[in-house]
Amino acid sequence: MIDVFEKEGVICVEGTIEHAGQKGRPVYTFLTDGMLIDTGPKHLEADLIPFYEEHSIDLVTLTHSHEDHTGTASHFQEKGDVPIYIHPLGISTCRASCPYPKYRQMAWGVRNPFDALPIGDTIQSRSKEWKVIHTPGHAADHISLLDEETGRLFSGDLFVSPKTKVIMDSESIPVTMKSIRKLLSYDFGSMFCCHAGYIPDGRAMLKQKLDYLENVSGEVKQLDKEGLSVDEIDQKLFPKKYPITAISEGQWDSVHIVSSILSDEDNI
Numbered sequence: 001m002i003d004v005f006e007k008e009g010v011i012c013v014e015g016t017i018e019h020a021g022q023k024g025r026p027v028y029t030f031l032t033d034g035m036l037i038d039t040g041p042k043h044l045e046a047d048l049i050p051f052y053e054e055h056s057i058d059l060v061t062l063t064h065s066h067e068d069h070t071g072t073a074s075h076f077q078e079k080g081d082v083p084i085y086i087h088p089l090g091i092s093t094c095r096a097s098c099p100y101p102k103y104r105q106m107a108w109g110v111r112n113p114f115d116a117l118p119i120g121d122t123i124q125s126r127s128k129e130w131k132v133i134h135t136p137g138h139a140a141d142h143i144s145l146l147d148e149e150t151g152r153l154f155s156g157d158l159f160v161s162p163k164t165k166v167i168m169d170s171e172s173i174p175v176t177m178k179s180i181r182k183l184l185s186y187d188f189g190s191m192f193c194c195h196a197g198y199i200p201d202g203r204a205m206l207k208q209k210l211d212y213l214e215n216v217s218g219e220v221k222q223l224d225k226e227g228l229s230v231d232e233i234d235q236k237l238f239p240k241k242y243p244i245t246a247i248s249e250g251q252w253d254s255v256h257i258v259s260s261i262l263s264d265e266d267n268i
Contacts, residue, residue, distance in 0.1 A: 002047045007198040008152060008190055009033075013051060014197060015044040017107070024107065027068050028194050030154060033125040034058035037145065037154050038194055042071035042109025049075055059083050061123060061130075062116065063156030064139040065090035067100055067108045069194060074112035085119040087134065090141030103247050119143065135183060137176025138167075144179075146186055153188040153202055160195045162208045164216075166242055166252045173213055173257055174264045180210045220261045234258045 003014045011031040017024045029048070030037040036057050040048050052075065060076050062069055065086060073094070076082040086094060093099055094116045123130050123145070131146040138157045145154040158179055167173070184207060191202020199205050216237065223233045238254035245253045 002044060002051065004051065007192075008150070010152070010192060010198075011055070012192070012198055013040070013048070015040050015047065017041065017043050019107070025195055026197065028192070028197050030192050031055060031057065032152075033128050035123075035125040035130075036060045037192075038063055038069040038156070039072040039076075041068045041107075042111045043107075045072045045075070045109070048072050052076075057082055058126060059085065059123075061119065061145065062086040062090065062094075063144070063154065063194060064142040065093040066139060066157070067104060067111050069156070070094060070114075071109055071111040073116070074114040077112075077114040084114065084116040085123060086116040087141040087143050088118040090139075091116055091118060093141070101248070101251065103249075103251075131186075133182060133186070135179035137172055137174075137179045139170075142179070144183060146183075146188060148187070151187060151189040153183065153186075153191045155183070155191050155193050155202070155206070157194055158183070159191065159193045159199070159202075159206055159209060162205060163212050164209070164257065165238060165240070166244060166254050167256045167260070168248075168251055169253070169256050171256065172260045172264055173217065174261060177210060177213050177217070180206055180213075184210065216257065217261050220258050224262055230255060230258050230262065 001016060005012050009032060013029045015027050027040055029040045034056060060082060073084055076084055095113050097113045098110055119132055121132055123132055128147055131148055133144045133146060135142050135144045135158050142156055144156060188203055191199040193199060219237060220233055234255040
């Protein structure tokens with residue numbers, strides 16, 4: 001089901017999916033100035049397509065190729081009159097059929113393959129030129145969008161929460177930190193996150209996340225110098241284990257936070 005509301009001229013569409021009677025993590029799509037930012041998961045298609053059809057959409061911009069952000073993009077492909085843009089690194093993933101594990105297919109749905117166009121350094125909506133900022137870490141093809149005139153930032157999955165406890169084995173904490181620092185070099189205020197929604201004090205919250213990751217990185221490196229193994233550091237810093245680790249068969253785990261910091265220190 002979806003909930004639709006407006007913040008700062010942005011139509012925010014909050015979607016939630018129930019599994020075994022429990023609501024999952026919210027996922028957002030945003031519509032502003034005729035541009036749809038992300039398309040939500042396939043499981044929400046029955047609710048999202050009526051929303052699309054009630055609004056005028058000129059183009060779709062995807063923050064990255066993960067299935068909870070691209071799940072209904074094929075709807076626009078089938079219509080044929082709405083271009084879809086993504087970072088060049090994500091184009092081949094969008095063309096692939098089901099390029100993600102079974103547990104993710106069950107969580108978000110099985111999206112159809114589609115063709116997307118490569119996005120440049122800027123993208124034009126009806127009346128605004130958006131700065132496209134490559135912000136990898138969560139995904140290699142991840143971008144953020146900044147309206148420099150109003151200071152509104154669309155951060156995809158770079159923020160999500162101020163304290164990261166688990167990541168996928170493909171993610172990198174050092175690269176994420178570099179991307180956050182890059183964003184903080186720009187002038188922005190509010191932030192629209194694809195899982196946390198509208199965050200009025202976006203700059204402060206993103207800085208809070210960076211501070212947390214810097215502290216964790218310092219602790220990891222210190223414990224490594226003291227001779228602790230990756231698993232021992234993980235147990236010491238992240239003793240709580242989350243269901244997603246078992247469900248994903250280890251693709252999501254706190255140990256990946258530790259290993260990414262130790263394997264890529266030069267990026268910190």
